[in-house]
Amino acid sequence: MNLRQLYYFKTIAELEHYTKAAEELYISQSSLSHSIHELEEELQVELFSRHGRNIKLTKQGEMFYPHVKKTLETLENGISELRDYNDPNRGVVSLAAFASLDHFVSDSIVCYMSDSGCMDVRFQYEHDGFHEIHRRLLEGDIDLAFSTWIDDPQIDGVLIGTHRLVLLVPEGHRLAQCGGVSMKDLDGESFAAFDADSQLGVQIKAYMEECGITPKVIMEARQDEVLYGMVSAARSVAITPLPLSGAPYNVRIVNIDDDIPQRKLYLLWNKERYMPSSAVCFRDFIIGRGMMFDQYLQRHPEIGG
Secondary structure (H helix, E strand, O other): OOOOHHHHHHHHHHHHHHHHHHHHHHOOOOHHHHHHHHHHHHHHHOOOOOOOOEEOOOOOOHHHHHHHHHHHHHHHHHHHHHHHHHOOOOOEEEEEOHHHHHHHHHHHHHHHHHHOOOOOEEEEEEEEOOHHHHHHHHOOOOOEEOOOOOOOOOOEEEEEEOOOEEEEEOOOOOOOOEEEHHHHHHHOOOEEOOOOOHHHHHHHHHHHHHHOOOOEHHHHHHHOHHHHHHHHHHEEEEEEEEEOOOOOEEEEEEOOOOOOOOOEOOOOOOOEOOOHHHHHHHHHHHHHHHHHHHHHHHHHHHHOO
């Protein structure tokens, strides 16, 4: 039994006429009859009976038909999904990024769809931490990621800009009106900090130690929004990437004057895994724009800080 025989069987069953079926299938009637005869011999049943010039399904044929129909429909749906997946105008782009980049990711997708005309592309987006993004790129769970650099021979990428770190303080804080602060100004402050499992948390802690500061950490978290909440409630200060949605409620953004390490951002992908054409087109669009994150910040001066 082969797929061609099943298509032949389904067509004859629906048209109830060998000649019409042969014409629709673009084969000779004798070839069609021979193929059905082979199928009947393999199944050891008669699938059709003649009624004058027409043919009808036998009882066994009626039992067989819905299974063949469902099987072929499932196969055709799978083929359609596969074609859509690989169609740059209709496929799927799976990507991940840090939660702090949500606004930038949305802006990039809108720009791509508007400029490319690929309005039917479907994006699957999730935000993850550094280590999770690394794992998902290696395992092929995502096509692309906006992240800091991942030093792995399987990962390739392009620099898209710098997400600078800033100090967040409550509105009434002693440093709220400062144009900029040094790390020494923060000695003794209560901090909400990124936890030790986050790449940024480790980097900020190391820099504070280098500056001779021992922070009073009252809470640790992985999500920027949690730190925003602690600062807004006047419970702490925090060093975070510049909030792309602007200053959170009851929070002031203060620049850090010291030469604190900045967060270089990249578009990353696994160069050893297959990437659907829809994702390739989106990747090439970002690459073609150059320092797209820096351009985003220039287009949105209201973000402030």
